[in-house]
Amino acid sequence: MTCRLRAMAERDLEQVRNWRMQPDVARYMYTAPQISQQQQRMWFDRISRSDRDHVWIVELTDGNVPVGVLSLSDIDRDNSRCAWAYYLGSDLARGKSIGKLLECNVYDHVFLTMGLGRLWCEVLAFNDRVVKLHELFGSKVEGVLRQHVLKNGEPHDVVRMAILRAEWLERRDKLAYSPIEIEWTEA
Secondary structure (H helix, E strand, O other), rough: OOOEEOOHHHHHHHHHHHHHHOOEEEEEOOOOOOHHHHHHHHHHHHHOOOOEHHHHHHEEEEOEEEEEEEEEEEEEEEOOOEEEEEEOOOHHOOOOOHHHHHHHHHHHHHHHHEEEEOEEEEEEEOOOOHHHHHHHHHEEEEEEEEEEEEEEEEEEOOOEEEEEEEHHHHOOOOOOOOOOOOOOOOO
């Protein structure tokens, strides 16, 4: 099974909001699980005007079925870096190696297409599966932000991770993965 990334559009707002409020998605996010339509609209308006953010819908190519969201944020060309995150909101995508496809293709996109030198992310420390996935493809733990996020009134640590372009270029040819379509218009 393969996927593609298409730019998020206004028609996706309600689907993305519903995914984001699912307990099995919300538990790994910094923000509260309840998002109003107005909050969702304000978020979309902000990212739509931003040249530092890009959000895609992850679609299964068999039927163009939307299954998740992937974003680049804090795109900083002066310092040659950006952050990234993704989640799969549909059970149709889970357990099908979509994470590997997204990981490898986003690294290619950030380092080869955009020409940046560093890609970083933050993961709630209890989400060890995602920390291990990022490590598998070359990201390194750079530190832990202690008690950085409150969830349900309880503090949680956050793992800060990153991969550098040179690290990815050294690793990428040793990995078997298929390229995916990424809808991209340079800002």
